[in-house]
Amino acid sequence: MxxxxxxxxxxxxxxxxxxxxxxxxxxxxAADKSFFxxxxxxxxxxxxxxxxxxxxGMTILLISGWFDLSVxxxxxxxxxxxxxxxxxxxxxSILGGLLAGTSxxxxxxxxxxxxxxxxxxxxxxxxIIFRGLGLGITKSTPxxxxxxxFQIIGRGSVFGIPYRVxxxxxMYVAAWYILKYTKFGRNDYAIGGNPLSxxxxxxxxxxxxxLYFVFCSFTAAIAGIVLSSSVNTASAVFGSGIEMLVIVxxxxxxxxxxxxxxxxxxxxQGVIILGIIERAMVIFNIDTNxxxxxxxxxxxxxxxxxxxxxxxxxxxxx
Amino acid sequence: MMxxxxxxxxxxxxxxxxxxLFYSQAMLLVLIIFLVLMNFVSDKFLTSGNLFNIIRQxxxxxIMACGMTxxxxxxxxxxxxxSILALCAVVNVxxxxxxxxxxxxxxxxxxIICGSINGYLIGKxxxxxxxxxxxxxILFTATALIMxxxxxxxxxxxxxxxxxxxxxILGIPVMAYILIIVFIVFGILLHKTAAGRRLFATGxxxxxxxxxxxxxxxxxxxxYVINGFxxxxxxxxxxxxxPRIRVGTASYYLFDVITIVVLGGTxxxxxxxxxxxxxxxxxxxxxxxxxxxxxGIPFEYxxxxxxxxxxxxxxxxxxxxxxxLLY
Numbered sequence: 124m125x126x127x128x129x130x131x132x133x134x135x136x137x138x139x140x141x142x143x144x145x146x147x148x149x150x151x152x153a154a155d156k157s158f159f160x161x162x163x164x165x166x167x168x169x170x171x172x173x174x175x176x177x178x179x180g181m182t183i184l185l186i187s188g189w190f191d192l193s194v195x196x197x198x199x200x201x202x203x204x205x206x207x208x209x210x211x212x213x214x215x216s217i218l219g220g221l222l223a224g225t226s227x228x229x230x231x232x233x234x235x236x237x238x239x240x241x242x243x244x245x246x247x248x249x250x251i252i253f254r255g256l257g258l259g260i261t262k263s264t265p266x267x268x269x270x271x272x273f274q275i276i277g278r279g280s281v282f283g284i285p286y287r288v289x290x291x292x293x294m295y296v297a298a299w300y301i302l303k304y305t306k307f308g309r310n311d312y313a314i315g316g317n318p319l320s321x322x323x324x325x326x327x328x329x330x331x332x333x334l335y336f337v338f339c340s341f342t343a344a345i346a347g348i349v350l351s352s353s354v355n356t357a358s359a360v361f362g363s364g365i366e367m368l369v370i371v372x373x374x375x376x377x378x379x380x381x382x383x384x385x386x387x388x389x390x391x392q393g394v395i396i397l398g399i400i401e402r403a404m405v406i407f408n409i410d411t412n413x414x415x416x417x418x419x420x421x422x423x424x425x426x427x428x429x430x431x432x433x434x435x436x437x438x439x440x441x
Numbered sequence: 442m443m444x445x446x447x448x449x450x451x452x453x454x455x456x457x458x459x460x461x462l463f464y465s466q467a468m469l470l471v472l473i474i475f476l477v478l479m480n481f482v483s484d485k486f487l488t489s490g491n492l493f494n495i496i497r498q499x500x501x502x503x504i505m506a507c508g509m510t511x512x513x514x515x516x517x518x519x520x521x522x523x524s525i526l527a528l529c530a531v532v533n534v535x536x537x538x539x540x541x542x543x544x545x546x547x548x549x550x551x552x553i554i555c556g557s558i559n560g561y562l563i564g565k566x567x568x569x570x571x572x573x574x575x576x577x578x579i580l581f582t583a584t585a586l587i588m589x590x591x592x593x594x595x596x597x598x599x600x601x602x603x604x605x606x607x608x609x610i611l612g613i614p615v616m617a618y619i620l621i622i623v624f625i626v627f628g629i630l631l632h633k634t635a636a637g638r639r640l641f642a643t644g645x646x647x648x649x650x651x652x653x654x655x656x657x658x659x660x661x662x663x664x665y666v667i668n669g670f671x672x673x674x675x676x677x678x679x680x681x682x683x684p685r686i687r688v689g690t691a692s693y694y695l696f697d698v699i700t701i702v703v704l705g706g707t708x709x710x711x712x713x714x715x716x717x718x719x720x721x722x723x724x725x726x727x728x729x730x731x732x733x734x735x736x737g738i739p740f741e742y743x744x745x746x747x748x749x750x751x752x753x754x755x756x757x758x759x760x761x762x763x764x765x766l767l768y
Contacts, residue, residue, distance in 0.1 A: 190571075240708045240755045243518070243571055244699075248752040251696060255745030263741060367575050380569045412586040419579030423562065426576060430568035 140376065140429045141393040145424025147399045155406045163402075172287045173198075174368055179298045180342030182373045182390045186302075186316040186384025187335045189242045193231060193361040194343040196250035200257045201344035201362060202351035202389075203243065206268050207260070213270050219346045220351075225255055228340025232333035240391065249422045257359030265358035268351070287349050294342070298387045311335065315382030333346055344437035367422060372397050375425050381433055397421075467720045467761065468706055483735045491731070493614050497682065500729040501526075502694065504719075506673040506701040507508045507627040508668035510719045513702055514631070515664040516644040517563060520675040521673055523636055523695035524581035525687045529676035531585045534594045534686050538749075541601050549673040555581060557662075564662030578695075583706070585688045587761045596687045608683035614664025616678060628716040630667075637644040638726015640664060645712025700751045701726045 157163060168175075171269040175192050177266040184191055205220030227249055234245045268274070279286045310331050322328045345401035370380075376393030379383025400421070404414050481484045505522055512519045525559055533548035563570045572580075608615050631637040642650040643657045651657050680686060705722025707714025729750070733743050 140735065154475060155721065227539065234756070238756050239759055240752075244703065244709055244755050245752065247696075248748045250753075251748035251751070252745050255743075257739050258741035259739065275482060281735075303570065334651070364579075367579070368573065374572070381571060412583050415579050416583035420584060421577050422572065422576030426568045426572040427566055430566050434567065 125308045140389065140396065144392060144399065145164055146410055147396065147403070148337050149407065151399065153220035163282070166399045167395070167402050168288050168291070169285050170289045170401070171315065171394050172285075173350050173362070174365065174372060174397065175291045176294060176346040176349065176393045177343050177365070177369045178372045178390045179294050179387060180376050181369045182337045182376070182385060182387050183298065183302070183308075183311060183341040184372070185378045185380065186311045186315045186385050187332060187381060188318065189235065189332060189335065190233060190370060190380070191228075191246045191336065191339050192243065192366050193246040193250040193253070194225065194255075194339065196253045197227045197340045197343040198347035198350065198365070199357070199359050199361040199363075200227065200253045201347035202357035203257050203261055203266065203359060204356040205273075205348050206266050206351055209269050209273065215267075216269050216270075216273070217348060220348050221341070224344025225337055225341045228337040228343075229333070231340065232336030234420060235336065236329045236333050254359055254363075261357070261359055263359070265356045267359075268355045273352050274355050275352075277349050277351075277355075288355065289441055290345075290349065294345075295387050295391050307331075309333070312383060314385070317383070352366055368397060371422050371425055374429055379433060380426070380429055443548050450611050467757075468704070468725065470716070472721055472725050472728070475732075476596050476657055479728055479732050479735075482732060485735060486731070491679045493609075493617075494622070495727045496614055499723060500620045500731065501679045501682070502673045502697050502701060502726070503620050503723045505694065505698045506517070506723055507623055507716060508671035509702045510707050510714060510716060511627070511631060511640065511664045512668050512712050514644045514712060515640050515661050516647070517559045517570040517664065518574065518660065518709065519559060519665065519668055520571065521578040521581055521689040522668070522694060522698055523674045523693070524578045524585070525552055525669055525678065526676050526694060527686075527691035528555065528581045528585040528588075529673045530680050530686050530691075531588050531594065531688065534677060535588065535678050538587075539592045540546065545677055548676055549670060552665060552669040552671075552673025552676070554669070556666040556672075559669070560662035560665030563665060564658045564660075567658075576591060582688065589688060590712050603681065603687075605678065608624075613693070619678065620731060623674070623714055624720055628672075631716055636660070636663070641712050671697070693744075696747065696751075697726065697730075700747055700754075703751060703758070706761075708758060709755070717763060741764065 178196065179190065179204035181194065191392050201224030205216050206225040208219040210217035211219075218418050231242075231245055231249055235242045238245075275286070277287055281289070286304075292357055302311065312319070313324065313326060314328055314331055314344040347357075347361075350361060373385065373390045374380060374393070375396060376385065376387075376389030376391070378389060400417075404417065409417070460476060485491055491678075509519060509522060529548040529552045532551045533544045536544040536547050557575070559574055561571045562568050563576075582583070605615050605619070610618065611707065631640070639655045639660050642653065643660045644669065647657050650660075701722045702719055704713070704725050705717055705718035705720070707722075722765070730743075730749075733746065738746070
């Protein structure tokens with residue numbers, strides 16, 4: 124009897140995010156008739172694709188114990204490069220955008236791993252640098268795309284499912300597989316759990332940390348291309364402050380800021396919860412300033428919960 | 442800390458001590474080079490009008506940098522600094538009809554409350570300082586925006602504000618005196634008091650500090666409260682200097698303040714730094730900022746250059762730390 128009770132509690136703690144999602148959906152469906160429709164639910168997923176794509180890379184980086192504040196800047200910058208390179212053809216422009224974003228990640232990784240500088244200050248610096256560079260080359264005005272085919276990525280759909288939602292699903296499945304079954308993913312947990320013992324176990328910690336930074340920026344670059352494709356515009360101010368939401372959705376999903384635990388299955392649930400909350404604020408017609416007040420409170424609650432659970436686990440380990 | 446240890450061995454030769462001096466005072470050298478260069482770039486630079494202008498531009502940043510230095514020495518950072526500044530300024534301006542004493546004390550109370558929230562979450566609950574202060578940054582900015590309803594507010598209704606902002610004593614702006622007093626007070630607080638030494642110990646190694654009997658969570662919380670207080674003081678200067686307050690423009694202050702602290706050589710790894718270093722950082726920043734304006738570099742590229750300088754400064758600091766350990 125006692126065992127079953129414990130099992131149920133463990134199950135509830137394990138699946139708490141799923142419960143939150145279900146409760147949110149029930150409450151919102153009661154409040155608004157149009158909420159519980161396939162179209163509305165797909166559109167929530169659709170609106171959170173950008174956040175969701177970036178959260179994949181961020182989760183992997185957070186598990187290894189580092190983090191990246193420049194993802195918003197990377198996203199905007201790769202969008203700008205993609206739109207700017209469009210006169211050279213679609214393929215080259217997308218490749219250029221990906222390359223531009225990924226190389227910012229390489230710069231971050233190099234400075235953090237080889238330069239031994241604090242990840243926070245490096246990524247804050249690169250964020251400012253590349254937002255500034257983006258503002259400079261676009262002369263502070265949004266630029267429009269010239270190739271119509273480019274918009275298919277962001278706007279096209281098959282059987283009513285947008286391509287970008289498919290892309291999101293593929294990325295999550297791929298990331299789940301990578302984290303669970305490959306060396307790249309296994310080393311991630313080892314390094315995040317204890318970098319020193321990972322090093323002693325023969326893992327090239329510096330190389331892998333570098334690769335995680337590159338991967339994080341790579342996903343941000345994909346998000347930038349998808350975003351600029353769906354609005355057919357690029358601007359240096361796109362996604363300012365999104366790095367916060369990306370980190371929070373990963374932490375909400377159970378990835379710790381202290382490294383070593385978490386995963387993309389939790390992250391996608393965190394992303395969906397944030398998406399539903401955003402949607403709810405629109406449904407209830409909440410003023411934008413109160414919206415950001417609410418977002419700030421969520422961030423604080425999430426980070427405090429993370430700190431308290433981590434401390435409790437450390438206590439039990441002792 | 443490293444310097445103290447190396448000076449103990451008395452047989453340091455002239456060359457060694459010279460090299461040590463070079464590495465410890467490198468930023469002073471950079472400042473002098475900057476000053477000389479600027480003199481060649483623009484003949485307007487060394488006029489007293491321009492110099493006082495520089496002081497007026499950086500007073501708010503300098504006062505905020507003192508608070509940030511304390512937080513950074515305690516191995517933290519306050520990303521909500523600019524938001525606290527905006528919120529305090531809004532409180533100050535909105536309460537100015539009730540007299541300047543009410544307005545200023547309310548602003549200072551606001552700053553202390555904001556600092557306490559940060560300090561409690563970081564010091565006591567031990568939540569990640571970056572995410573906490575990013576979260577409170579959003580919270581405080583939103584509160585300020587809700588209070589103003591997004592409007593620009595007219596400040597300086599009382600005479601005392603325009604006195605702080607515009608007047609001079611003995612030909613030197615009033616603000617310069619305030620800035621110098623804040624630096625001296627913080628220098629004494631940080632380097633000459635027990636609490637200051639404990640802060641260094643906590644920032645350098647919090648576990649060791651705790652074992653040595655220091656109440657680390659109180660020390661960390663205190664550093665954020667003092668930071669909130671001094672930001673409120675800066676907000677009074679800000680409202681005295683600007684005729685109108687806009688919440689949205691405050692975010693640029695944050696990056697500048699961090700750049701000043703890091704340029705001076707206060708390490709983000711905690712436990713290393715000082716008010717003297719921040720003063721040098723402030724002067725380098727001020728000259729650089731003024732130089733870019735005199736040369737007419739567009740604002741977007743100014744931000745970019747500041748970002749590059751920040752990263753170079755941290756890279757140099759890391760390199761410098763390794764060198765200093767050798768001598």
